[in-house]
Amino acid sequence: MQTRxxxxxxxxxxxxxxxxxxxxxxxxxxxxxxxxxxxxVELDILKEHRHTLDAFQTWAAKAPQVQACxxxxxxxxxxxxxxVRDLDEYNDFIDRMMREQQGLVRxxxxxxxxxxxxxxxxxxxxxx
Numbered sequence: 626m627q628t629r630x631x632x633x634x635x636x637x638x639x640x641x642x643x644x645x646x647x648x649x650x651x652x653x654x655x656x657x658x659x660x661x662x663x664x665x666v667e668l669d670i671l672k673e674h675r676h677t678l679d680a681f682q683t684w685a686a687k688a689p690q691v692q693a694c695x696x697x698x699x700x701x702x703x704x705x706x707x708x709v710r711d712l713d714e715y716n717d718f719i720d721r722m723m724r725e726q727q728g729l730v731r732x733x734x735x736x737x738x739x740x741x742x743x744x745x746x747x748x749x750x751x752x753x
Contacts, residue, residue, distance in 0.1 A: 660690075660708035663738040664715055667701035671731040681729055690718045701734070 640646040670678070678696070685694040685705060693706035709715045715735075723730060 659710055662709045662711060662715065663741070664707040664709060665736040665738075666705040666707060666719075667734045667736075668703040668705065669700075669731040669733070670702040671729055673702065677729055681726060684726060688718070688722075690714065 637646065637649075641649075670681070681703070682694065682696070685691045685703075690707045690709050691705050692708050695704045696702065697704050707715065707718060709718065719733070719735075
């Protein structure tokens with residue numbers, strides 16, 4: 626059964642109004658944008674003070690390589706999802722993070738994606 630365009634637009638508008646749809650976005654292929662490498666970075670924070678956490682979150686939100694940033698419970702305090710062109714850009718990001726967030730990050734661990742088996746929520750916010 627197909628839904629006609631006006632009916633689909635009406636249903637979508639209703640779902641947006643009800644808060645069931647938070648946003649409409651295009652799913653961008655990171656490889657097509659030159660960012661073919663996905664890296665997860667786990668961060669252990671040295672001093673968990675509200676002002677330092679806020680400053681780090683603001684910094685991470687502005688970094689173009691950071692596609693997602695989660696403040697987490699467990700062994701690590703933050704998990705970053707990066708989209709980078711290659712290992713050189715990844716290393717530049719880590720160097721910049723350690724320099725600009727000096728005294729905040731105690732240690733980090735990286736996980737480099739080999740193959741995406743399932744990835745339904747990937748969003749690459751990048752100027753087109």
